[in-house]
Amino acid sequence: xxxxxxxxxxxxxxxxxxxxxxxxxxxxxxxxxxxxxxxxxxxxxxxxxxxxxxxxxxxxxxxxxxxxxxxxxxxxxxxxxxxxxxxxxxxxxxxxxxxxxxxxxxxxxxxxxxxxxxxxxxxxxxxxxxxxxxxxxxxxxxxxxxxxxxxxxxxxxxxxxxxxxxxxxxxxxxxxxxxxxxxxxxxxxxxxxxxxxxxxxxxxxxxxxxxxxxxxxxxxxxxxxxxxxxxxxxxxxxxxxxxxxxxxxxxxxxxxxxxxxxxxxxxxxxxxxxxxxxxxxxxxxxxxxxxxxxxxxxxxxxxxxxxxxxxxxxxx
Numbered sequence: 001x002x003x004x005x006x007x008x009x010x011x012x013x014x015x016x017x018x019x020x021x022x023x024x025x026x027x028x029x030x031x032x033x034x035x036x037x038x039x040x041x042x043x044x045x046x047x048x049x050x051x052x053x054x055x056x057x058x059x060x061x062x063x064x065x066x067x068x069x070x071x072x073x074x075x076x077x078x079x080x081x082x083x084x085x086x087x088x089x090x091x092x093x094x095x096x097x098x099x100x101x102x103x104x105x106x107x108x109x110x111x112x113x114x115x116x117x118x119x120x121x122x123x124x125x126x127x128x129x130x131x132x133x134x135x136x137x138x139x140x141x142x143x144x145x146x147x148x149x150x151x152x153x154x155x156x157x158x159x160x161x162x163x164x165x166x167x168x169x170x171x172x173x174x175x176x177x178x179x180x181x182x183x184x185x186x187x188x189x190x191x192x193x194x195x196x197x198x199x200x201x202x203x204x205x206x207x208x209x210x211x212x213x214x215x216x217x218x219x220x221x222x223x224x225x226x227x228x229x230x231x232x233x234x235x236x237x238x239x240x241x242x243x244x245x246x247x248x249x250x251x252x253x254x255x256x257x258x259x260x261x262x263x264x265x266x267x268x269x270x271x272x273x274x275x276x277x278x279x280x281x282x283x284x285x286x287x288x289x290x291x292x293x294x295x296x297x298x299x300x301x302x303x304x305x306x307x308x309x310x311x312x313x314x315x316x
Contacts (some may be wrong), residue, residue, distance in 0.1 A: 004118045005133050011116060012045055012104055015078035019051045019069070021092040023084040028190075029125045032152030033082035033104065036127070039145035040134050051077075057234065083126035083152075085285065086111035099107055104129060108276070110285055124164045127152030131172040146179035150186055152185045163271070163289060177304030197235055204239040214248040216308050220301070221256035233258075240267055251275060251308050255301060266293040266304065278307050 012018065020037055038050045051065040051073075071094075079098040084090050085107035095101075106123040123129050127135065127149045134141050141149075155173055157165050160173075177183065193201075210217045219239060230235065236256070243252035251270045258265050261290040268275040268291045276291040280283035282304060284293030295304065 001118075001120065002136075005137055007116060008102060008104075008118055008133065009137055011078060011098045011100075012048070015099075016047060017049050017051075017073055017077040019053055019074070019077045019079045019092065019098060020046045021079055021081050021084070021090045021095065022052075022054045023081075023089045024055065026057045026218075027083075027089070027152075028054055028057065028156065029127055029152035029156040030083035032127045032148045032150075033130055036141075036145040036148035036152075037082065037104075037130060039142055039148070040130075040139055040210060043145070044139045049073075071093075071097070078102060080104060081114070082130070083107075085109070087113035107157060107286065122166065122168070124162060124166070124169050125133055125153050125156035127156065127170045128169055131175050132168065133179075136176045141175070141179055143180050146176040147181045147186065150176045150181050151185070151190070155190065156185065164287070187199065197231065197238070200229075200231065201239055201242050205242045208243060210249075211305065211309065215250045215312055217246070217249045217252045218305070219254045219256075220298075221245065221254070223257040226257065237267065240269065244269065248311055253308075255295075255304075263294040263296065264294065264298065264300075268293060268308075273311055275308070275311070278304070278311055281307060 004016060013245050018041065020034045022034050034052045038052055041050055051069055053064070054065040056064055074094050074097050077098050079092070079095060079101045080103050081090050083106070084103070085105060087095070100116070101114040103117040103119065104126060105117070105119045106121060106126050106129055108121055109119060118129060118133065120129050131141070131149050131153070148181070150173070153169070153176070156167055160169065204219055208217050208219050221236065226236070237254065240252070240254040243249060248303045251268065251273055253269065254264055254267045266284065268279055270289050276288050278288055279285050279291035279293040281302070282293035282295055284291055286292050295301065
C-alpha cells in the first residue's frame with residue numbers, strides 16, 4: 001500500500017487543477033472524503049485549484065465549486081473519484097473529458113476505470129483509507145478535515161457496529177479524534193431526530209412488510225408518498241434503520257420510487273448474508289452486508305424477495 005500512497009502524492013504534485021467527484025446520491029462517506037481531501041490538499045500542496053462537483057448531501061456546505069469550472073479547466077484537470085465503484089456512478093457530467101482519473105475506493109472492483117488508484121476493500125469506509133493515507137504520508141489533517149472524515153467513518157461503519165469494522169477503523173478514529181474534533185457535535189447532527197421524523201419512523205414501522213417466517217422485512221414507498229410528504233429523500237431513506245436490530249429479521253430493505261428518475265431504488269442490509277450477490281442481479285452492488293439495487297417496476301419486487309429467500313437458504 002505504501003507504493004499507492006506515494007503514487008497519489010506524486011500525481012497530486014503533478015497537477016495544478018484537481019476535480020474531486022463523489023458518487024451519485026451521495027452519503028457521508030463520499031461527501032466526507034471529498035470535503036476532507038480538498039482541505040488536505042490545500043493545506044499540504046502549493047498552488048492547487050480544487051473543485052468539488054456533484055450533488056450535495058447538505059445544502060448548507062459552501063465548499064462546492066462546480067460553477068467555477070469551464071471546458072478549458074476540465075480538460076487539463078486530474079479527477080479524483082472518492083467512494084465510487086464504477087465509472088457510470090461518478091457524479092460529474094464531464095467525467096470523460098478530464099486529463100486523467102485517480103480512484104480512491106473501498107468497494108470490490110467491478111469497473112477498472114482508472115489506471116492509478118488507491119483501493120482497499122478491507123476498509124469499512126473510504127474515509128478510513130484517506131485518513132490513514134494522510135497520516136502515513138505525514139500530511140497535515142486539520143480539525144475541519146478530520147471532522148469531515150469522522151462523519152464518513154461513523155456513518156459507513158454504522159457507529160462502529162458493522163462486521164467489517166477492524167483495528168484499522170479504530171486506528172483511523174484515533175487519528176481523527178487526536179485532531180480535536182467535537183464527537184458530540186458530529187453525533188448530534190447525524191442522529192438527533194425531530195419529533196416529525198420520529199413519528200414518521202413509528203408510522204413506517206407499522207407499515208413494514210414481513211415474510212412468512214419474518215426473516216425478510218421491507219418498506220415500500222411509492223412516488224405518491226413522496227409527493228405528499230414535506231420530508232426530504234435522505235430523511236425518508238433513514239427509515240430503513242427501523243428494521244435493523246430485530247432478532248428474527250435476517251435481511252431488510254427499503255424500496256422506493258426515486259423522485260429523480262423512473263427507477264425503483266432498493267437499499268439492502270443484513271448482519272450476515274451476502275446481499276451484494278443479489279444486488280448485482282438487480283442492476284446494483286456495493287458491499288457484502290450493505291448494497292444498493294434498482295428495479296424497473298413493482299412486479300419485480302416479488303422476484304427480489306424470492307432471490308433473497310434463496311440466498312438465506314443457500315448460506316444457512
